[in-house]
Amino acid sequence: MSTITSHGQIDKHKESSFKRKVVIVIDPGHGGEDVGKPKRHTKSHFKNEADLNLDIALRVGGYFEERVGNVQIYYTRKTDRTISLNERVEFANRVKADYFISIHCNSLKDRNYKGTQVHIQSKTFPTTYGLASSINKELLKTGRKSRGIIDHDDRGHNLQVIQYTEMPGVLIECGFMSNSEEEIFLNSGKGQTYIASALYRGIRNFENLKVKPAPDKRYPYYRVQIGTTPNKNEITYKKYRKLNMQIDAVKENGKYSLYVGREYEKRYIDKLLATVKKRGFKDAFIKTFKKPVPQKITPKPKVEAPKKIEKDSTVVASKDTTSTPSNNKEEELHFYRIQIMSSDRKLDINKREFTNLGEAVYLFYDENSTNPYKYQVLVGKYYAKSKAVEVKEKVRKKGFPDAFIVTVKQSEARKSQDRYIPKNN
Incomplete structure (x- = not known):
């Protein structure tokens, strides 16, 4: 799996930092052979859903990497490649993500439909529903029409x-490609920035809540066991294919148990069992999975060798390895700039949107960044924090609502x- 990482340490140069180490998996839907919803518009530069999903996903991750410390961002894909649903799920579970964010675009035969949808597994999951509500709130702030939070x-x-x-x-369904107005919006830099910044703020604001909702109750959960086999390749046989469901072969006691489904409510697993039996698996039954109880491991007592004391030995204090403030005055000096945007292409900062700010504007290029948005536009150079705050509010009112302050060490300028x-400068 491809990854982009902010390495978890608190970074004083970021706009903010999470109080705990947060792992976020961002999943651009579809990709490779699976283009998702095809583009409808005749304009050649318009994209299929898979490419739009990737563009928005990289922008969301970019916001976190630029602005937030103590976060680690993973992507299920960073290029246009084929990746299965199983691979996406297994990856998120393997890295023990705190949040999983899957990005999609919608399409319907009725071309009048507009707006965003936030899908979750169940509204009975307090944390998941709280996260979805925070994202939905930020999408509404951008002027997008919300079609609600939708569960099973x-x-x-x-x-x-x-x-x-x-x-x-x-x-998240970011909009309807079947609507010509929304398709134009989804293919525009402005539209993608609005959506990505809303997703970023929704996740960030939820993680920063002083009091969070109760954790999701994911145990017990239920699966339907359709049989066992000594050879897991049997799931490719016709009798299993006609079931038309994902079958997981789990090795247990020397054989493979074959499971379908994963439900958190009894009514849904009962319904699934009835469907499986109708499709020919008469002996199928429900199995309940309870939360694993961690085994206590009693550490073995350490046996230390007796210390040999030399005659007339002198005790020498060990070196203090803790960090101390630098005596280098240049390293201690710093100033502030306001970052107003980033881009995957070089920008002309002599355009009116920048010159209208009435402040010095600088274009930087970060060739070492793993983020495709290597160009950054920053405003000013201020040695007083109060002045930087004043200019930040000014540029936000002039069309850059996501502007934030960056602290720059003089030695790293x-x-x-x-x-x-x-x-006049």
Whole structure:
């Protein structure tokens, strides 16, 4: 799996930092051979759903990498490649993600439909529902129409990537490609920025809540066992294919137990069992999975060798390895800039949207970044924090609502690729 990582340490140069180490898996839906919803518009530069999902996903991850410390971002894919639903689920579970965010775009025959949808497994999961509500609130702030928070009951079916993942997860439908106005919005840099920043703020705000909802109750859960086999390759046989369900072969006691489904409510697993029996597996039955109880391991007592004391030995104090403030005055000096945007292409900072700010504007390029948005536009150079705060509010009102302050050590200041300096500066 491809990863982009902010390595978990608290970074004083970020806009904020989570109080705990947070792992987020961002899943751009579809990819490779699976284009998702095909583009409808005749414009050649418009994209299929898989490519739009990836564009938005990378922007969401980019916001976290630029602005938040103590976070680790993983992507299920960073390129246009084929990846199964099973692989997405297994990856998120393997890295023990705190949040799973799957990004999609919608399409319907009725071209009048507009708006966003936030899908979850169940509204009975307090943390998942709280996360979805926070994201939905931020999407509304961008002026997007919300079509609500939708769970298993509303849909009438499961979505595998939020059914089988073991952490709070949401699947966001960012808009309807079948609507010409929304398709233009989804293919625009402005539209993708609005959506990505809303997802970023929704997740960030939820994680920063002083009092969070109760944890999701994911145990017990239920599965339907359809049989056992000594050869797990049997699941490719016709009798299993006609079931038309995902079958998991789990090795137990020297054989493979074959399971379908994963439900958290008895009524749903009862319904699944009835369906499985109707399709020919008369001996199928429900199995309940309870939360594993960690085994206590009693540590073995350490046996220390007796210390040999040399005659007339002198005790020498060990070196203090804790960090101390640097005596290098240049390293202690710092100033503030305001970052207003990032881009995957070089920008002309002499355009009116930048010159109208009335402040010095700088374009930087970070060739070492793993984020595709390597170009950053920053404003000013201020040695007083109060002045930086004042300018941040000013540029937010002038069209850059996600602007934030960056602290730069004098010794680490980069050379800009381009700059605009107003005449009165």
